[in-house]
């Protein structure tokens with residue numbers, strides 16, 4: 001076996017401290033296929049909590065750092081230093097952490113949204129374009145086998161040309177002002193300085209990415225109605241948007257975090273000239289295709305899928321895979337990318353910038369139709 005196959009890429013995690021949500025998910029997902037290992041981290045802005053997290057992850061205590069700057073500097077000096085950083089902090093830290101890593105010649109896997117503001121994303125995209133090392137984003141839902149299969153079916157014309165796209169992402173966990181009660185995940189998400197945007201940036205951007213990823217179409221225009229329904233909240237917590245795609249297809253995007261009773265309701269429907277498809281994140285292992293004659297075909301993960309979707313499936317059909325495996329698919333793609341193989345399915349800086357342009361357009365157009373334009 002050659003060195004390339006034996007190589008495990010060394011990861012440094014920024015964020016993922018005690019009590020955090022997504023950092024530990026990155027760790028689990030990255031290590032699932034044994035192509036990556038967590039070796040270092042700046043897990044918290046508090047050095048003691050960073051050390052505590054490092055012990056929990058069972059890494060060398062000397063490699064649980066007090067800050068990402070210290071981690072980048074000290075890891076560079078090691079022969080076995082990390083190969084890439086993962087950014088899983090609140091949004092306002094995505095830009096400075098990514099710039100420092102790219103400047104040090106490290107690859108970056110960042111969580112979404114790319115940054116807190118569009119201006120920051122422009123700066124980061126420019127820097128990523130100059131760098132020799134990859135910059136990619138974890139848009140989780142692009143990692144599901146049946147999402148990849150849906151993308152393939154659309155690309156090969158199974159639905160005919162796409163006429164309408166409806167995407168909904170509803171959650172209910174911010175239906176009350178839990179940020180005032182000390183809920184960690186709600187605190188920074190409802191602080192404009194740390195989050196940049198509310199619901200539209202937290203989950204609306206996932207829905208936006210999913211619609212573009214599966215349809216292969218680009219949102220060209222948007223008319224968004226952003227609302228704050230919980231009194232005293234400083235960011236949007238509910239959004240309804242009309243979309244117009246580059247091929248003339250119409251669309252609607254609903255994102256809400258005050259939808260009482262909804263857990264993680266991400267639903268996608270695409271309507272073409274000949275057929276439609278539907279995928280639901282909470283039942284991710286089936287995909288419905290409905291034809292003009294009224295027949296409905298239900299595809300099951302692991303059964304008769306194309307190569308990208310089969311490659312994203314680890315178990316025989318009927319053995320449910322879900323969120324962690326989808327996340328792990330992003331990391332397997334990333335590991336292969338570091339080794340020089342790019343399947344083109346991971347979101348890059350350009351996709352990140354599109355997401356930020358979407359958020360910005362929704363925030364600034366005051367409910368009017370506006371072009372979704374990428375700044376030069």
Ligand SMILES: NC(=O)c1ccc[n+]([C@@H]2O[C@H](COP(=O)([O-])OP(=O)(O)OC[C@H]3O[C@@H](n4cnc5c(N)ncnc54)[C@H](O)[C@@H]3O)[C@@H](O)[C@H]2O)c1
Pocket residue numbers: 014015016017018019020021022023042043044045067068087088089090091093111112113138139140184185188202
């Ligand atoms: N891909 C997804 O589906 C998904 C899901 C959840 C969150 N996210 C994104 O992940 C990011 C984190 O979200 P979360 O819910 O895990 O937040 P969280 O509040 O649970 O965790 C944030 C972590 O960052 C750490 N941190 C803060 N400042 C730091 C610093 N200066 N240096 C090092 N660590 C620092 C905190 O200590 C904490 O451990 C956000 O950008 C969010 O949008 C993505």
